[in-house]
Amino acid sequence: MIGALLCIGHELIYGRIVNENAKLAGEVLSAYGFKLGEVVVVPDEILLIVKALRRLVDEYEFLIVSGGLGPTDDDLTVAAVSQAFSLELEENREVLLALLKAKDYVQSFDLAKRLALLPKGSVSLSPDLTMAGFKLTLKGKPIFFLPGVPSQFESLLKNKVLPELLNLWPEAKGEEIVILRFFDLNETDLNTFLRNFLSDVAKEELKKNVELGFYPEDPEVKLILHGKKEAIREVKKGLQERFRFQYIGEGDKSLPIVLGELLTERGKKIATAESCTGGKLASLITSVPGSSNYFDRGFVVYSEKSKVEILGVSEETIKRYSVYSHETALEMAEKTLAKSKADFSLATTGIAGPTGETDDLPVGTIFIALGTKTKAISVRFKFTGKRSFIQKIASYTALDMLRRYLIYGEGLSCYRFALEFKERSF
């Protein structure tokens, strides 16, 4: 099952953007046992696209094409396919009707007609037609045409292309695929564990029957197990035992969703007070549909003054311990509970960078506190990376602290990036 990826676009060939789609396709396909023999990038020029299409369809077992499906003049993919394989274009009525329903095309019948003109034999990949994307079978080989916009490329690749490929190659189909999600886990640690676990002589059989793919989805890590059901079950058990705190769950549920389900199950509410994460934490919580069931307010107390005026943190605490301290974080968590009547609170304060560091407090120093009815717990972290990554990992860590607390009632002091820990009972 060796295929190729063809990426079309001036923006790629002129280096205006990095090729995220190529990285994603490589990652996702190899995790499922499919291999890319070649990734080819060509500009928006019809002759170069035609040449690449002909060659890749000849040489590989499947082909994924990215880009050039939009309505503008430099979108040439459909015309190139038609020319490369002498395929007439015909109006896809289903696509046309859907386009005409969409507001954007109501006043632009010609444009809709142009977008609905697809090579003969095309099947739409987006049944609700919210995206471009179609499939053709040429010389008995599946050819997938996906939009170049990364979010759309990813969605169709994972939800349409991958299932079709798995369906076409039954040797892959008879097997099982399980996705396990972890947080606060180094790929290296995971890999070391697996190597040791699988090198055991008694597990020789296991090793042959399961393939592993790593898929970092910052800041989470996905591990894709692919192979025989029994083998997968055993490896999964080993992982869950070894990485009890880090294991978030199975499937595509990310941390904000997992935490949301836990809070909903238990009928508990949460409130937030953010300094350095600046709204990111609340934004992650409210990204989940139905989050109004467990989240009703948050405070973005970015300046010192706002911490005092809005939350009522004492100026004395800030002056004595600094605004970046366990004491300030604990008080933020405590006051947030009072200001919200929530069952739990999460508070963040620290230095996301790139400026603002002191001798004692380097960039990446973040205090995260969890408040409950009876106590508050603050953990000091030292994260590394760019501002946006530090804000993101700090927000995810805050969510995960509450997850660990709800499930285990412990484990808050043993994060990879945790330095120290302080608790205060009310």
Add this chain to the structure above:
Amino acid sequence: MIGALLCIGHELIYGRIVNENAKLAGEVLSAYGFKLGEVVVVPDEILLIVKALRRLVDEYEFLIVSGGLGPTDDDLTVAAVSQAFSLELEENREVLLALLKAKDYVQSFDLAKRLALLPKGSVSLSPDLTMAGFKLTLKGKPIFFLPGVPSQFESLLKNKVLPELLNLWPEAKGEEIVILRFFDLNETDLNTFLRNFLSDVAKEELKKNVELGFYPEDPEVKLILHGKKEAIREVKKGLQERFRFQYIGEGDKSLPIVLGELLTERGKKIATAESCTGGKLASLITSVPGSSNYFDRGFVVYSEKSKVEILGVSEETIKRYSVYSHETALEMAEKTLAKSKADFSLATTGIAGPTGETDDLPVGTIFIALGTKTKAISVRFKFTGKRSFIQKIASYTALDMLRRYLIYGEGLSCYRFALEFKERSF
């Protein structure tokens, strides 16, 4: 002067890393008027490398190869070149002596001998031999072999490859690349304008001298102009006149950065009150380093109760007009100013979905209000898309409302997705 880039490496084909070298080469070469007709990525497999080398040397005028020059077993480039073009390997004495002088190879004579074995006719590209990298001339065409390590690739590309290419094709001279950013602009509108603008007979020359690339960076749109300086200037002027409100600026500065610079310049501060955007708006503002200069607090008033308790929105207003209304948005904006002493406030309330819609208020209905010292302005929008996209575009639109207000003092009612408009003076 059309060439190709061949990148060799498992790490690229399996998506472990993004292809930074391809982006860099595209950028650097096109800036100097050289064009890549194709970028090809292949894994560390000798047959695939041989096949790609032969084809690309045949089809293009120059070739740059990245990767596979190191000392490990999966470094196959030299062997592949030898096989592809029936070139004997011979010991390059200059390279060998330099390697033996280097500390790393003192104790590894065999390894040094192996690295000094290059295809007959090779000329080293790194005269001090601190890096691998050599040039061959095959079928009269220059072929450059560079290390895959991005810093080394960049150094040799800029300091060796580019001067050689400019020497070979003296007619190549610097063209220009300009990136323009827009918000609230349909790709289709932009394209229609450009087609009309460039179809003017008087502008026949212009059309030949500028190439255009679209790149949506949701929810912004980037337009990349590439070509002769004069032509670019003229097209740019036309765009700025036609899309005055939508034009954000030049280069890589996204809306949160542009707004941050405007606020910093004018010494103004902003505060936020978010319902449906749930922290996303504050998070965008605080994603910018130095945002503490113009943002000191925000309120995530997700529930009705929190709007009343935290901001002081009157229960009467919510009961009479609904929580999703101009009146509630205007009051949120007004109260946020009072609670923060900021110069401007932005408030959002609406239905991000997927549930919660009523007959009058479909999913995607969002009221965004801007508060100033003298008045508040609320705009009702109807966005389309998934929850995450609606939250994102609503947050960007809020930022853009303030940007338009600061620059033009108008233009708030003419967004593509705006339905109606309400203003209240204080």
